[in-house]
Amino acid sequence: MAGILGAAALSIAVLCLLVQCEIVRSQGQGTVYTVGDKKGWDLDFKIMNWPNNKHFKEGDVLVFKSKNQYGVAKVDAKEFQQCQTNNETKRYYSGNDKFTLQKGSNYFISTVPDYCGYGMRIKVDVL
Structure with missing residues (x-):
């Protein structure tokens, strides 16, 4: 008993x-997610698919870790499609940048336009 x-x-x-x-x-x-997992935020065509099969919630945090300190920019849908932002305040270069996800679509691109064009960008949808 x-x-x-x-x-x-x-x-x-x-x-x-x-x-x-x-x-x-x-x-x-x-939840805290490192973008690109162990590889981090790097020039890799697979990075665009990193969000696939993950279920993000509002308040989750994305960490963009980069050994080469590739910059990241939080952008809107138009800037995401064009792979550019003209707003310097949206660009981050620390190599350990963190963003809290908001409901809806969240867009991030490399600050190097050519790299974004090669696939160094992600779209994260939050329910």
Whole structure:
């Protein structure tokens, strides 16, 4: 009987922990994703597909890590299609830039137009 009560208490504790984690997540403490995973933000035609099969939520954070400090720009849909931005304040070059995702489509491009044209850009849709 004591074993059953202990197992029940443990199950309830785990359930409470899971509920608490979901409450924290819903309060804006999103998941942190490194764009490009281990490879990071790099000139690779596969980077455009990196968001595929991932389910992003509002408040999740994208980290653009780059050993070569390739710049990243947060842009709108038109700038994404054109692979350019004329707004210097949208460009980031630290090699460890972080962006909190907002609901809707979020667009990011390389600050080097040729690189963006070669596929160094991503579109992230957030439900």
